[in-house]
Amino acid sequence: MAFSSSCSSVKAVNSRWTSPSPSPSSRLAVIPAFLHRRYTASVKLTATSAALKTVEQTTLTEDNKFSTVGSDSDEYNPTLPKPRILVAEKLGEAGVNLLREFGDVDCSYDLSPEDLKKKVAESDALIVRSGTKVTREVFEAAKGRLKVVGRAGVGIDNVDLQAATEHGCLVVNAPTANTVAAAEHGIALLASMARNVAQADASIKAGKWERSKYVGVSLVGKTLAVMGFGKVGTEVARRAKGLGMNVISHDPYAPADRARALGVDLVSFDQAISTADFVSLHMPLTPATKKVFNDETFSKMKKGVRLINVARGGVIDEDALVRALDAGIVAQAALDVFCEEPPSKDSKLIQHENVTVTPHLGASTKEAQEGVAIEIAEAVAGALRGELSATAVNAPMVDPEVLSELTPYIVLAEKLGRLAVQLASGGKGVQSIRVVYRSARNRDDLDTRLLRAMITKGIIEPISDSYVNLVNADFIAKQKGLRISEERMVVDSSPEYPVDSIQVQILNVESNFAGAVSDSGDISIEGKVKYGVPHLTCVGSFGVDVSLEGNLILCRQVDQPGMIGQVGNILGEQNVNVNFMSVGRTVLRKQAIMAIGVDEEPEDKTLEKIGGVSAIEEFVFLKL
């Protein structure tokens, strides 16, 4: 029998109750699951329902959020209800078909705000374009059922992200499929505005032939300022260069070398707007960009400038634009987007003879709409399966490789949080958490956001009725006054693994198990991943080694022979299966901690019998 005396060198006790070492093929791969149990992820995870709130529901059973990679649980489970997906705006057919393979799809367009609220209360996912306002009221009306909002396009300014996050609802978008369409529309507006195509067309249709009235301006040699050098802005710049234009750009966040590679100079805002003959807007609508084109900025523009907007109406003060048009500062404007959509019929801006308008058509090509539909359908279905989305807007985006590497540590993190909080006497006093990640990798090579979120989930869910997931973990922690500080320590272990150990400490709180209190007076537990399986390796100052499967009994006892046999017999008599057992001690023949992993939950009388063993000074039963 191997005993150990510190947390850093622990050996498992091989008794007849000790399960064989788990093989790498039984690696658990888990993710904070969003919701649905009908499917488990083909890649990584299964989901829990919003009802995942009690310790009982989070034990390792087939029916909950943990799945075994590559196991049969990757199969469709017909006994569980399909997720309901509400598609509230027209979506390309290919995307709808993809969604139908996965869930019950309700395509209901042009819903009133009231009808939308009614429908979301019965939906797991909602898909919109720019025409639906997904407000705080919508999330409130969903009463926790809505787990994913998919924005079939780029701009998410019509979704209340803060409210989504507070409600634990993931927002995903489809940011790439309509880039070219938007850029092409920008170029179409630029060229048609310069040559008065729309006005001349209307004039002929009105029976006129006005050749001298519609003399245009040439593009070649003119300076175009691209405001926002992101996906669309870059494509517009590329095309404008092909038209022989001199292109400059303003974007405080774009890398200069990417611009330079296209022959585009990144300049200041004032320099861009004061030197350009054409200004094309491609920045998102944010508090910083709202009405950034206003009386003051128009006054700095070159007289006779031409303006194109295929980004968002709200970046322009529309009344100021009318004034600038009337004053001749802005010679012409071509607008695809408006502060209010649709704009009012008698809007001075829309009716202005020097303004060309289209009804938010930037993304509206057949190709782009099919692409966007597929992109968003895949993102929503993935999120419903509990996968982390590469296009998540309000949750950490994690590279799939990093995710697969971190997956067993994510399981460990949640279990450590769950165990630690059960060791505190009186959950309400839990305020201050310290997490120490020991790793052989450089500090910058370990992204701990997922781990922190799962520790938070593990701590909060057993002591509250909150549903915690990756999206809302930080928010709920803050709301509950939980302070989580993180430390990373570089240790001399193998850099092949992202984390060597995770230690979770609950500071300034009493424990119901004195053995879990470390020398510093805090509840402290530590765990590692071994062969892909989370293990508890330290409780207070005692080293143990028990795989975190099933439930756990911790006993603090006088270190003497025969303890394992006595407790094992009590459990065996009550038909409670021991899956792992380990003993750690600090000083020979003084005190030891016995950690016993059990598959079943022992009855109270069984636990009482364990407590009755004379050498046992205290014990605690913990649900994983």
Ligand SMILES: NC(=O)c1ccc[n+]([C@@H]2O[C@H](COP(=O)([O-])OP(=O)(O)OC[C@H]3O[C@@H](n4cnc5c(N)ncnc54)[C@H](O)[C@@H]3O)[C@@H](O)[C@H]2O)c1
């Ligand atoms: N009209 C349409 O149908 C249509 C279609 C697609 C995209 N859009 C809109 O176009 C805009 C750009 O889309 P994208 O896909 O290129 O997004 P993107 O995120 O790739 O690019 C936006 C760029 O704007 C930059 N930016 C942010 N704040 C800025 C500021 N204050 N000044 C200058 N630049 C700033 C960012 O750094 C980023 O490079 C978005 O508003 C999107 O909603 C409209």
Ligand SMILES: O=C(O)[C@H](O)COP(=O)(O)O
């Ligand atoms: O942000 C976008 O993707 C565009 O504005 C397209 O919006 P739409 O999906 O409403 O056409």
